[in-house]
Amino acid sequence: AQIWAYEELAPMPEAVSxxxxxxxxxxxxxxxxxxxxxxxxxxxxxxxxxxxxYNTQTDTWSELPPLPDGGGRIAAAASRVKDKIYIIGGYEVxxxxxxxxxxxxxxxxPATDSYLENGSPIPVPIDDxxxxxxRDSLIYVITGWSDTGNVPDVQxxxxxxxxxxxxxxxxxxxxxxxxxxxxTIIGDTIYYAGGARYGVNFPLGQVFRKGYINPADPTxxxxxxxxxxxxxxxxxxxxxxxDRAHWIGGSTTSYNYNGIAYNGTGGVTAEHRIVQYDRLTxxxxxxxxxxxxxxxLRSAAELDVxxxxxAGGMEEGQLVSNKTFHLINYNYLGIDGxxxxxxxxxxxxxxxxxxxxxxxxxxxxxxxxxxxxxxxxSIIAPNGQILQKGQFxxxxxxxxxxxxxxIQAYKGYLLYLGSGNYRQVLR
Numbered sequence: 001a002q003i004w005a006y007e008e009l010a011p012m013p014e015a016v017s018x019x020x021x022x023x024x025x026x027x028x029x030x031x032x033x034x035x036x037x038x039x040x041x042x043x044x045x046x047x048x049x050x051x052x053x054y055n056t057q058t059d060t061w062s063e064l065p066p067l068p069d070g071g072g073r074i075a076a077a078a079s080r081v082k083d084k085i086y087i088i089g090g091y092e093v094x095x096x097x098x099x100x101x102x103x104x105x106x107x108x109x110p111a112t113d114s115y116l117e118n119g120s121p122i123p124v125p126i127d128d129x130x131x132x133x134x135r136d137s138l139i140y141v142i143t144g145w146s147d148t149g150n151v152p153d154v155q156x157x158x159x160x161x162x163x164x165x166x167x168x169x170x171x172x173x174x175x176x177x178x179x180x181x182x183x184t185i186i187g188d189t190i191y192y193a194g195g196a197r198y199g200v201n202f203p204l205g206q207v208f209r210k211g212y213i214n215p216a217d218p219t220x221x222x223x224x225x226x227x228x229x230x231x232x233x234x235x236x237x238x239x240x241x242x243d244r245a246h247w248i249g250g251s252t253t254s255y256n257y258n259g260i261a262y263n264g265t266g267g268v269t270a271e272h273r274i275v276q277y278d279r280l281t282x283x284x285x286x287x288x289x290x291x292x293x294x295x296x297l298r299s300a301a302e303l304d305v306x307x308x309x310x311a312g313g314m315e316e317g318q319l320v321s322n323k324t325f326h327l328i329n330y331n332y333l334g335i336d337g338x339x340x341x342x343x344x345x346x347x348x349x350x351x352x353x354x355x356x357x358x359x360x361x362x363x364x365x366x367x368x369x370x371x372x373x374x375x376x377x378s379i380i381a382p383n384g385q386i387l388q389k390g391q392f393x394x395x396x397x398x399x400x401x402x403x404x405x406x407i408q409a410y411k412g413y414l415l416y417l418g419s420g421n422y423r424q425v426l427r
Contacts, residue, residue: 003330003414004274005378006291007386008323009309010059013052015040015322016312018235018257020078022085023301023309024110030056031110032301032309032324033064035087036073040320042258044093048072053113054311054324056303061324067106068115074257075179076102077131077298079139081159084109086119086139088157091127093257101125101147105157120162124153128179128235130192131299138218140190142211143170145179150198152177154211156219168211168221174198175207175225180254182238182299184245188213190221191245191277193284194233196254201263204254206232208277208284230275230284237300239308241329247275248327249313251295259296259318267318270295291384292325306330328378328386330416359415361399377401380414387413 012034019037023030032054039046049072051064067073067087076090085108091101103126105119122141129144139157143150154167170176178195179202185191190211196202208231214220236250255261255268270293277284296314303309306329315321359379371394378389379401388404401415 003380003416004287004291004327005330005380005384005386005414005416006325006327007389008292009326010054010061010324012054012311012322012324013061013063014050015320016050017042017296017314017320018074018298019312020076020087020090021297021299021301021309021311022078022080023303024080024083024085026110030303032056032311033078033085033108033110034311035078035106035108036067036076036090037312038074038257038320042318042320044095044097047074047093047257054309056309064113065115069104069106069118070102073102073127075127075145075298077129077141079131079133081133081136081139083111084116084159086157086159088122088131088139088141089126089129089144091145099147101127101145107159119157119159120164122155122157123164123166124151124155126151126153126155128181130181130183130190130195132183132185132190132192134185134188134213134218140167140185140213142183142190142192143177143179143181143195150174150177150179154221165219167219168223170209170211170223175205176209176223178205180234182233182236182247182250182297183209184238184240185213186240186243186245186279188215189279191279193231193238193247193275193277194236194250196234196262201261202254203263204232204234204252206230228284230286233271233275235296235298236271236275237297237308237310239300239302241305243278243280245277245279246329247277248291248300248310249273249294249297259314268295269293270314270316270318291327292323294321294323294325300327330378357403359401359403361401361417362397371395375399376416376418378416379403380416382413 016037020035049067073090087106103121107116126144130142141155152169156165174197181195183192209225212222233250236247274287294313301309310325
């Protein structure tokens, strides 16, 4: 079973939503970057070009130079290829209320925290697009809004040669042409879900789309789709994990940049949900896990297949957020009860003391227990929040973990243990 858990990290310097978020590794340390967005005023003048960086090792944010050229923007997207970050598209809002899509490609160098010369402009200016990287070489910009409406264009950027190629467009209908969708590429297949159709009040569809990229000709894409209510969503974060793609948060109603629904029903509700697609089964499912409700996400920062960071967005009540969340996907075995568990030859017993002050674990097989190994642990509340984590060196077959004062009892909580390549989750 997959178990999603989260912890809150240091807050961003300012509250920001609809920002482009991406990660990069610099000198062995993962950094998270946020470019442009809208501030807590949620009005046109609050749209900016500010940028920040989060250091995962020091749990600190720092300010970066703002995006070069042009005014502030929202609905841009950022992708990393090799060791550079590419910030593409987005739109600005004028005092008159008119909007214009950007055609700019900003190139950011994480090693120097500076912008390089702009890349070749995207042929069709775009915002609220699906954007994903193929084989760490090409950036696919799929559908999205361009000035006056949704477009079917698939625009492919080649950073190595700084040029754009034309991919097979998505079918020219409202099942595929959307803005505010999100997706990823796993292997040679594009997956994207959600998004608003063109029409009265920009309704959301419930169509899940796939595009197979021909490796011999990456501009050649075979498109297909199927309907599923779980595919409905707007401005969700999308990440990948081996053979699965996950859509996190977002909303199930389309809205303007201020969080107010296009259909006149008022403020939109942020979602807690996580929806996953397993390409081995071809099924969409919704997990039982609940994260903090957050919407208005352009992307999440992927650190590895099990760790990601969400920065900013809108919380419940359309409140622009400065929160930073670390989400962890514990994709391991879950076990109920206070009895014993088995994984291969290894056996644990979780002893319930009913004291609510500590957790005691006993390992049955003393001969194979790895004395001296470093172990990591996390204690996870029923709502998915990580309340306590740490590490220890095993020096006996009985391990006692002291609980922090804010953990009154551990019934219904989840304990994660890990050492080397071994992982165990006990309920």
